Amino acid sequence: MESKCDTQEKFKQLQKFIDSMEDRRGALIAVLHKAQHLYGYLSNDVIFYIAEKLEIPSAKVFGVISFYSYFTTEPRGKYVINVCLGTACFVRGADAIMREFEKILNIKAGETTEDKKFTLSGLRCIGACGLAPVVMVNDKVYGRVELNQVKTIIEEYQEEA
Amino acid sequence: MSNFRMHLLVCGGTGCTASDSLELVKMLKESIKKHEITNEVEVVVTGCFGFCEKGPILKVYPDNVFYITVKPEDAEEIITEHVIKGRKVERLLYVEPNTKKRLEGQKSIPFYKKQIRIALRNCGFINPEDINEYIAADGYQALAKCLTEMSPDEVIDTVVQSGLRGRGGGGYPTGLKWKYTRQNQSDEKYIICNADEGDPGAFMDRSILEGDPHSVLEAMAIAGYAIGAQYGYIYIRAEYPLAISRLEIAIKQARKLGLLGEDIFSTGFNFNIGLRYGAGAFVCGEETALIHSVEGKRGEPSSKPPFPAQRGVWDKPSCVNNVETFANIPPIFLKGPAWFKKIGTEKSPGTKVFALAGKVNNVGLVEVPMGITLREVIFDIGGGIKNNKRFKAVQTGGPSGGCITSENLDIPIDYESLSSIGSMMGSGGMIVMDEDNCMVDIAKFYIEFTKDESCGKCTPCRIGNTRMLEILEKITKGNGTEQDLKDLVELGDVIKDTSLCGLGQTSPNPVLSTLHYFQDEYLAHVRDKHCPAGVCQALFSFRILPEKCVGCTACARICPAHCIEGERKKVHVIDQSRCIKCGACYNTCKFNAIEKG
Amino acid sequence: MAKLKTVEELKKIRQAALNQLDLRSTAESEDKVLVRVGMATCGIANGARTTMKAILDEIAKQGLANVSVTQTGCIGYCAQEPVVEVVSKGMPSVLYGKVDENRGREIVIEHIKNGRLLQNAIINKSFENME
Numbered sequence: 001m002e003s004k005c006d007t008q009e010k011f012k013q014l015q016k017f018i019d020s021m022e023d024r025r026g027a028l029i030a031v032l033h034k035a036q037h038l039y040g041y042l043s044n045d046v047i048f049y050i051a052e053k054l055e056i057p058s059a060k061v062f063g064v065i066s067f068y069s070y071f072t073t074e075p076r077g078k079y080v081i082n083v084c085l086g087t088a089c090f091v092r093g094a095d096a097i098m099r100e101f102e103k104i105l106n107i108k109a110g111e112t113t114e115d116k117k118f119t120l121s122g123l124r125c126i127g128a129c130g131l132a133p134v135v136m137v138n139d140k141v142y143g144r145v146e147l148n149q150v151k152t153i154i155e156e157y158q159e160e161a
Numbered sequence: 162m163s164n165f166r167m168h169l170l171v172c173g174g175t176g177c178t179a180s181d182s183l184e185l186v187k188m189l190k191e192s193i194k195k196h197e198i199t200n201e202v203e204v205v206v207t208g209c210f211g212f213c214e215k216g217p218i219l220k221v222y223p224d225n226v227f228y229i230t231v232k233p234e235d236a237e238e239i240i241t242e243h244v245i246k247g248r249k250v251e252r253l254l255y256v257e258p259n260t261k262k263r264l265e266g267q268k269s270i271p272f273y274k275k276q277i278r279i280a281l282r283n284c285g286f287i288n289p290e291d292i293n294e295y296i297a298a299d300g301y302q303a304l305a306k307c308l309t310e311m312s313p314d315e316v317i318d319t320v321v322q323s324g325l326r327g328r329g330g331g332g333y334p335t336g337l338k339w340k341y342t343r344q345n346q347s348d349e350k351y352i353i354c355n356a357d358e359g360d361p362g363a364f365m366d367r368s369i370l371e372g373d374p375h376s377v378l379e380a381m382a383i384a385g386y387a388i389g390a391q392y393g394y395i396y397i398r399a400e401y402p403l404a405i406s407r408l409e410i411a412i413k414q415a416r417k418l419g420l421l422g423e424d425i426f427s428t429g430f431n432f433n434i435g436l437r438y439g440a441g442a443f444v445c446g447e448e449t450a451l452i453h454s455v456e457g458k459r460g461e462p463s464s465k466p467p468f469p470a471q472r473g474v475w476d477k478p479s480c481v482n483n484v485e486t487f488a489n490i491p492p493i494f495l496k497g498p499a500w501f502k503k504i505g506t507e508k509s510p511g512t513k514v515f516a517l518a519g520k521v522n523n524v525g526l527v528e529v530p531m532g533i534t535l536r537e538v539i540f541d542i543g544g545g546i547k548n549n550k551r552f553k554a555v556q557t558g559g560p561s562g563g564c565i566t567s568e569n570l571d572i573p574i575d576y577e578s579l580s581s582i583g584s585m586m587g588s589g590g591m592i593v594m595d596e597d598n599c600m601v602d603i604a605k606f607y608i609e610f611t612k613d614e615s616c617g618k619c620t621p622c623r624i625g626n627t628r629m630l631e632i633l634e635k636i637t638k639g640n641g642t643e644q645d646l647k648d649l650v651e652l653g654d655v656i657k658d659t660s661l662c663g664l665g666q667t668s669p670n671p672v673l674s675t676l677h678y679f680q681d682e683y684l685a686h687v688r689d690k691h692c693p694a695g696v697c698q699a700l701f702s703f704r705i706l707p708e709k710c711v712g713c714t715a716c717a718r719i720c721p722a723h724c725i726e727g728e729r730k731k732v733h734v735i736d737q738s739r740c741i742k743c744g745a746c747y748n749t750c751k752f753n754a755i756e757k758g
Numbered sequence: 759m760a761k762l763k764t765v766e767e768l769k770k771i772r773q774a775a776l777n778q779l780d781l782r783s784t785a786e787s788e789d790k791v792l793v794r795v796g797m798a799t800c801g802i803a804n805g806a807r808t809t810m811k812a813i814l815d816e817i818a819k820q821g822l823a824n825v826s827v828t829q830t831g832c833i834g835y836c837a838q839e840p841v842v843e844v845v846s847k848g849m850p851s852v853l854y855g856k857v858d859e860n861r862g863r864e865i866v867i868e869h870i871k872n873g874r875l876l877q878n879a880i881i882n883k884s885f886e887n888m889e
Contacts, residue, residue, distance in 0.1 A: 023435065025475070026457035033399060033438055060458075067459040067616070068440030070399055086361030087556070087592045088518035090606055096743075124443070124610070126400055127364030129518035130176045130213025130525060139402075141179035147745075166814050166827055168781055201811075223826040225785040247797050247829035268786070286782060296768065297775035305765040418771075419761030427763050 010038055011049055018053050028054060028064055032071055041072045077112045077119035079157050081105075082136040086125030093147075094133040098122065100150040118157070165203040167244060168222040171231075172285060174209030174371055175364070175403055181233055182217035188236035193244075202244055208372015210285035211526035212272055215255070220267065220285070227267040228253040258522075258544065272523050275542055277504060279512050280328075280365075280488035281528045284372030289407050292414040295375040301420050303494035304379050307386055308428045316387040317343060320490070323498035324510040329355055329446070329483030330561070330587045331663075332509070332576035338480055341470040342388040345478040350390035352381050353474065353481040355451055356397040356404070359443040360559030361610065363590035365514040366484035368526055370397070370404035373488065374411035378434060380490035382421065385432045388480050393434040394455050399441065408436060443560075443614035447662045448481040450616065461618045462662035483588070485514055505531030509575035513586070519556075519593040520547045529574075536570040539593055550595040554678070558587030560607045560614075561667030563674025564600065583674040585667070599696035600679040601686055605633040607671035611664065622665030625656040629672060637697040641687040649676060695757040698742045702758070707732045709754035716746035716755065777818065784826045791825045791846040791870055796839065798832035805858060806840035812859040813842070816866040825870060838881050844869055855881040 017034045021027050031054065035046050042065055051058035065071045083089075083098045098109060101120055105113055112119040128134050131143025135153065142153060171177075171186050189204050210218045215229035219239070226249055228239070235253060242248045254263040255270050264270055278284075287294040295301070307316050321336030342350065354377060358366040370377065381393040397405060412434055415421040423431045437455045444450045445460040452473050454460035473479020489511060493501050502510045509531040515538060518524050522544030529538060535555060539545070546552050554564040563584035572578050576586050594603065612626040629652055632645050653669030660666045676683060685691050692700035705716070705725075712730040717723075722741045727733030735746070747755045762768055784790045795801070795810045810827065817825050833841045838855030842865060845851040852875060854865060861879055868874045 026437075026455060028457035029440055029454065030438060030457075033440065063459055064457070067461075068442050070439075070441035087559070087590065087606070088362040088524070090361075091519045091592060091594055091598055091603070123400070124359070124441075125361035125364070126175065127358075127367045128176045128179045128213070129362055129364060129516060130216060131179055132518065132524070134179070143179050165781070166810065170782075222782045223785045224828050245797075247831055287779070293771060293775035294779060296772050297779040299772070301768055302772075305768055309765055417761070419763070420768075422761070426765055426768075 013038055014046075014049070015053065024054070028056060028061065029068075032061075032065065036071060041075050043073070047073075074112070075116070078117050079137055080119045080121065081153075082121055082123040083109075084124075084126055084128075084132070084134040084136070085122040086129065086132075088125070088129035089133040092132040096147060097133050097135065097145055097150060100147055101154075104151060104154055118154070165201060167202045167224075169202060169204045169239075169244075170207050170220040170222065170285065171204060172208070172210050172216060172218040173206035173289075173403075174213070174216075174284075174368055175401075176209065176213035177216035177218060178403070180216050182231075184233040185217055185219070185231055185236055188233045189240065192237050192240040196240060196245060198240075198244070202240075205288045206290075207287065208284040208289050209281075209368040209526060210267075211276075211281065211368070211528075212270075212523065213526065214522070214524040218285070219253075224249075225266050227255065227265065227270065229255050271544065272525065272527070272542055275533065275537060276528050277512050277530050278528050279492050279501075279504075280369060280485050280514055281372070281526065282492065283376065284368055287373070289372050289374055290410050292375060292411070292418065295373070299495055300375055300491070301379055303491035304382050304386075304420070305426055306494055307383050308426050308430055313343065313387045313389065316383065316494075319494060319498050320387075323493045323501040324508075325486065325489055325493065325501065326509060326576065327483060328485035328489070328513065328589070330558070330585070332586060335482060335486055338470065338482070339384060339387050341468070342390075342478050342480040345471055347478050349392075349475070349477045350388055351474045351477060351479040352385045352388065352390045352393035353448075353451065353455065353469075353479055354381055354393065354395040354487060355446065355448065355481050355483045356395055356401075357439045357446045357451060358398060358401075358484070358588065359446045359614075360561075360588045360590045362518050362592050363516045363559060363588045365516055365526055365589055367401050367404050369484050369488050369514075370401070371407050374404075374407045375415065376491055377408075377484055377487045378411055378415055378421065380487035381434060382425070382432045383490055383494070384480060384482065384487070386430055388478070390480070391431050391433070393432065394437050394474065395434060396437045396439060396445070396451055396455055398439045400439075405436065405438070412436075442616070443610075444616045444662070444664050447664055450662065451481065452479065459616075461616045462664070464661055485589075506573065506575045508577060513574070513589055515589045515591045517543050517591050517593070519591075520550065520595040520598070521545070521593040522547055531575045532573040534571050534573055535565060538574075538591065539570070543593065546593065546595050550597065553594045553596050553598060554600065554675075556584075556592040556594065556603070556671070557590065558585035558667075558670070559590045560610050561585060561663070561670055562587050562590075563670045564594075564603070564678060566678045583670070583677060585670070597694055597696070599637075599692055599694035600675040600682050601633065601637055601692070602694075602696045604672045604675045605630065605637060608633060608668070611668040615664065615668075619659075619661035619665060621656045621659040622661070622668065625652055625660075626665075626668055628652060629656075629669065633672070636683070636686050637692075637699070639686070639690045639697075639699040643684075643687055645687065646676065646680075646683055649673075691758075701742070702737055703735055703740060703742065703744070703747055704756045704758070705733050705735055706754050706756055709752050711752055711754070713752070715749050715751070719745045719749045721745060776823070780823050781826075784824050787824060789824070789847045791844065793825060793827045793865075793870075794830045794843040794845070795827065796831070796833045796835075796841040796843075797829035800832065800836055801839050801841065804839040808859050809840045809842065809857050809862045812862040813866055816863040817870075820866060820871055822866070822870060835881060841881070846870065849873065849875075853881045854879045 051061045135142045135145050219228040219231045317339045325335045326332040442460045445454045447462045450460040450462040469479045505511045512528050514528045556564050569582050608630045612630050615622045617623045653673045695701045710732045717725040724736040724739035840857050842854045842857045
């Protein structure tokens with residue numbers, strides 16, 4: 001667990017970001033992006049903090065968070081595996097790739113492994129359709145992924161621990 | 162200033178960077194340093210060349226040599242052979258598939274032959290992070306001309322005369338949109354660039370923003386001058402980090418030179434641009450939803466009227482145009498509306514960028530004149546279907562579009578012709594499908610997408626699409642009836658007629674068009690409980706052909722369910738009750754002894 | 759860099775940056791002047807590299823556009839190295855021999871800029887009529 005001190009430090013960064021904004025009108029989404037970037041997910045504490053700073057009712061903040069799929073209120077794994085499920089990847093077999101990940105990691109899309117190492121999720125097109133099917137692990141892109149590569153990709157991150 | 166004798170242009174688009182083009186740049190630079198020719202040769206990272214299938218792309222100037230699929234380890238050879246000794250690296254040249262001839266120049270490659278590049282004119286030609294290169298390529302000249310020589314009305318007239326139509330999907334005349342926004346009096350107005358490219362399989366906007374960000378900034382400033390706005394927003398997907406960073410750099414550079422900011426060219430015109438990030442909601446591509454999202458709210462659409470031209474961001478008149486539309490603006494002013502009108506068809510002048518993807522040989526970004534046929538795009542530019550399979554259909558317009566079959570391949574492409582055959586232009590995604598794709602499964606894929614992305618505000622879209630998905634799932638599982646097909650049509654018509662925004666109004670298109678063109682395939686699913694393409698797992702099986710099986714045991718070894726039995730050199734058999742239909746055996750067998758059907 | 763106040767200032771930046779892009783736009787142009795420097799091992803040993811640099815430098819100095827300087831392999835005229843070929847529209851294609859730094863600059867000024875051939879340095883007017 002993070003100590004209170006760490007949390008305070010991080011809130012300072014968020015505060016700084018909010019203060020530095022030229023135009024605070026409609027800033028909520030940008031602030032949520034920043035907060036998720038800093039903390040990995042949006043906890044209740046963070047949400048209440050943002051609501052207070054931007055003077056927006058926290059219900060509204062929750063409403064925005066739940067609307068956009070990019071935001072998450074659950075902690076995510078160390079490695080986020082995103083299988084592109086855009087059309088180009090789909091017609092080249094992305095759904096089978098997703099099933100393979102689900103099978104090996106023993107979780108469903110959208111879930112995180114118990115050891116908090118991997119989060120598996122689907123994504124709609126990153127625009128690298130020439131490389132379909134595409135899998136992204138954090139920021140690294142794997143192109144032309146074949147079924148038997150799935151295991152190797154996972155192992156690449158298993159060993160790093 | 163140093164005089165480089167040679168420029169090495171390396172594609173830095175998302176597709177090529179994913180296949181290691183930045184590592185290639187690093188290796189090239191290291192090799193150049195090693196051979197002490199740093200002041201002779203410059204390595205330039207550019208935007209997308211469009212030929213993503215063969216990436217990473219490297220182009221050598223002035224020799225005009227076009228290398229494909231260049232790996233980081235090829236860097237040394239390119240430097241020592243080509244750059245130092247002037248000998249081309251033959252093995253990295255493009256090979257013409259029919260004649261097997263190696264082609265040097267970019268223009269000689271069939272993929273580029275039929276293209277006319279207006280919106281993509283600078284992609285793969287200039288360094289997107291250097292404003293000077295954009296200026297050298299006539300950048301900001303159009304803005305200068307508008308501000309110093311033309312009145313806002315003249316600017317709008319020029320766009321109207323050019324006949325430019327919105328490239329984001331609807332095809333609404335851009336000039337008229339500007340005109341209506343100008344007519345609405347207000348102290349504040351806004352220009353919005355819609356860069357929320359949500360259609361899966363379309364990536365032209367991303368490529369323009371990555372490869373030529375200044376052209377969009379310049380066009381927004383021109384639009385701002387025309388309608389009387391002083392501020393512009395670019396609403397961009399958070400999934401495009403590279404495009405975001407290039408835009409940030411471009412805005413900074415333009416501000417520094419005073420091409421954005423106060424009193425531009427001493428004309429008293431002020432214009433600034435800010436970025437707004439999307440957060441993964443497809444519906445935000447719809448302009449009223451986008452406006453709400455720019456305001457930091459839930460991106461739900463609202464009914465029109467009032468149109469954004471009347472009441473947009475912060476309830477002020479706003480004009481929303483798409484990235485590709487903006488990228489067409491500067492050339493129209495530099496070369497004149499008559500020049501633009503001559504390209505393309507009478508009702509749809511100019512070009513359109515298509516993202517060609519799916520089961521086609523040359524996946525990539527192509528810009529072609531309107532009026533070209535789908536056949537030319539898919540077979541001449543795209544190089545035909547992968548692995549010599551049979552063409553089945555091409556899906557245009559993303560989740561709002563429909564499928565087009567071979568009988569309509571020779572129709573000239575424009576906004577009207579695509580609508581008349583049950584599809585639409587959309588943002589320009591073009592997904593090619595072959596005989597292995599099941600059209601019921603494709604329709605299900607799109608409905609699953611719209612069901613997920615429906616914002617939930619209006620009932621027909623929220624519940625209607627869910628019901629449609631349920632019916633399609635039932636069909637693909639082998640429990641469908643002919644009545645289900647009738648229900649799908651009825652449900653689809655209701656959703657189209659009664660939904661609030663464009664998302665719902667077009668969402669049944671993929672289902673309705675496949676039902677129309679591939680009725681046989683749907684009937685096979687419901688009547689014969691059979692999936693002809695062998696995709697829907699419940700509706701096909703694998704079978705080993707005794708006359709072809711040699712008993713090599715390869716299938717039995719790879720089967721993850723261990724359900725293939727048989728002795729060495731004897732015919733093998735699949736236990737159907739345990740088969741999970743993963744297809745591993747089918748892909749492994751070297752003797753074509755496994756049948757799918 | 760200071761903020762631009764006038765269109766003229768934008769044009770100035772354009773002029774200055776044009777050199778940078780000229781290399782690329784020239785490659786596609788059909789009526790460009792093409793300068794080929796023989797840069798095989800023997801050419802380089804005879805100083806072709808210095809010649810090439812001098813030619814590039816002079817082109818920049820004279821502010822010439824639409825000139826493309828490329829290298830080529832062995833032309834086969836070893837005794838005359840470094841060898842430079844100039845191809846331009848409306849003039850015969852010319853092969854110059856023993857082109858050192860100074861002669862390189864001369865070629866740029868006389869042949870390319872002023873359109874006069876350097877009679878004393880010509881090996882041959884074109885490959886077609888070479889004996």
